[in-house]
Amino acid sequence: MSSHRCAACKHLRRRCPSDCIFSPYFPSNNPRKFSYVHKVYGASNVSKILQDLPVNLRAEAVESLYYEAYCRVKDPVYGCVGMITILHQQICIAQYHLARIQAEIAVLKNQPPIANSNNTTSAAGPSQTQNPNLFVGQNPHSIFDPSSWFA
Structure with missing residues (x-):
C-alpha cells in the first residue's frame, strides 16, 4: 500500500493507484472534502462524472460538487x-x-443652507425636507x- 493515498482512497479503504481519478482533486490533507462529496453523490458517480469531463474542467467540477454536497449536508432540505x-x-x-x-x-x-441654526422651522411648520421619515407609508x-x- 502506498503511504500517500488520496483522501478518497483513504475513505474507501483501498489502495491508491498512480492513475487514481480522485488523487488530483481530493488530497489526503483534506479528508472532509471527499467525505461530503461521497455522502451526497457516491464515489462511483463522482468517478463517472470526472471520467466524462475533459481534464481541464475536472477541478472546477469537483469544487462545485463539494460546495453543493457541503450545503446539502449542512441543510438537507x-x-x-x-x-x-x-x-x-x-x-x-x-x-x-x-x-x-x-x-x-x-x-x-x-435643502437650502440654514442661515440661523436656532430657527429650523418656518412659520408654516417643519419643512418637508426636514422630515426624517423619507419613506412615508413604508415600514423600514x-x-x-x-x-x-x-x-
Missing part, C-alpha cells in the same frame, strides 16, 4: 438553494439601505420580517 436565498435576502437588505441613504443624500443636497423594519420575504 434546501442545500445550496438555501444559501443562495440567504445571500439574495442580504443583497435586498443592502439595496434597501443604499436606496434610503441615497434618498437622504438627495434631500440634503436640495418590514424587510426584516421573514413572512414578507416571499409575499
Whole structure:
C-alpha cells in the first residue's frame, strides 16, 4: 500500500493507484472534502462524472460538487438553494439601505443652507425636507420580517 493515498482512497479503504481519478482533486490533507462529496453523490458517480469531463474542467467540477454536497449536508432540505436565498435576502437588505441613504443624500443636497441654526422651522411648520421619515407609508423594519420575504 502506498503511504500517500488520496483522501478518497483513504475513505474507501483501498489502495491508491498512480492513475487514481480522485488523487488530483481530493488530497489526503483534506479528508472532509471527499467525505461530503461521497455522502451526497457516491464515489462511483463522482468517478463517472470526472471520467466524462475533459481534464481541464475536472477541478472546477469537483469544487462545485463539494460546495453543493457541503450545503446539502449542512441543510438537507434546501442545500445550496438555501444559501443562495440567504445571500439574495442580504443583497435586498443592502439595496434597501443604499436606496434610503441615497434618498437622504438627495434631500440634503436640495435643502437650502440654514442661515440661523436656532430657527429650523418656518412659520408654516417643519419643512418637508426636514422630515426624517423619507419613506412615508413604508415600514423600514418590514424587510426584516421573514413572512414578507416571499409575499
